[in-house]
Amino acid sequence: MTDFSFDIVGFDLDGTLVDSSGDLAAAVNVMLAHDGRPTLAVPQVVAMTGGGVARLVRLALEATGGAAPDEAARLQAVMLASYEANIAVLTRPYPGAVAAIETLRARGVQVAIVTNKLAAMSEKLLAELGLRGLFDIVIGGDTMGPGKQKPDPAPIHEMVRRAGGGRTAFVGDTMFDVTAARHASVPVVVVNFGREPVDGFGADAVIDHFDALIPTLETLHA
Secondary structure: OOOOOOOEEEEOOEOOOEEOHHHHHHHHHHHHHHOOOOOOOHHHHHOOOOOOHHHHHHHHHHOOOOOOHHHHHHHHHHHHHHHHHOOOOOOEEOOOHHHHHHHHHHOOOEEEEEOOOOHHHHHHHHHHOOOHHHOOEEEOOOOOOOOOOOOOOHHHHHHHHHHOOOOEEEEEOOHHHHHHHHHOOOOEEEEOOOOOOOOHHHOOEEEOOHHHHHHHHHHOOO
């Protein structure tokens, strides 16, 4: 047990800990331009994120004329290749995120990433940003196998299992995060960093800056 309200705090990655919107939008637009399609504005791409790469590609293609499954798979490979090569050009942690995680770790909390981003991409991004050492556990959208990503609670259950159990909370930015946390029976905090609509999705709390995370978690109970 720690001297804190929780033994384990899990975080979503994109849109929660890091602003990756510019790099994701650039990769999506490389894919669209490769296929002779119109490109999308960053806010359009942001609205499509949260459910993993296959969903992002599907929505981007639907917005630009649609595509058969085999074509979508081919274009997804184009998008991923571009993204992997330019994964941390614009992506940066949100203000206060690193300090909040360091504070949690100093108080004996195990800190984890549970994201719908592919595990290898997550590891690469964290490494390039110099953040990998802050996290005890990283679980990606493909870690648990097909169909077992948020909003399914399986990745959060796996996070708790790997951490050895304990009082757990989760921090995210989408309905995928809130639904997964609810199904896993853990309290959930939503960050409000510009995603629309922002109504908390029924979360236990909403914060506008990471400075508020620790005090907010201290008001919640596992």
